[in-house]
Amino acid sequence: MNQITISVEGMSCGHCKAAVEGVLGKLEGVSSAEVNLAAKNVTVQFDSSKVSEDKLKNEIEEAGYDVV
Template sequence: MQTTYRVEGMTCGHCVAAVEEEVGALDGVTAAKADLETGQLVVDSGDEPDRNAVAAAVDEAGYTLAS
């Protein structure tokens, strides 16, 4: 299953890597791919990830999950 989110505050490749690393470490997530230009974050997982867990992981990376 793929779920798409929008992340605010990413400005460079390091930002993208930080978001991908934090979200990719969540239980059930098989891949996380962030796009700097669009601000989109695509999460691959077996089941739909918990939005609060994704938001917390994005926050841990230093950014904000858009509502």
């Protein structure tokens, strides 16, 4: 199991937190996604044989947030 912390701009509320955690949580291979609004990031536990870091970042951007 791998872990990555991704910096995300544009998250400001509980809805943003739920949206990002929701899109990542639906991906096969993701076991957890936890947004920290204060730090402007999301920490993801995932299986790199099932989902790539690029896929995680693309899903966040598709949800309307900026990966930095």
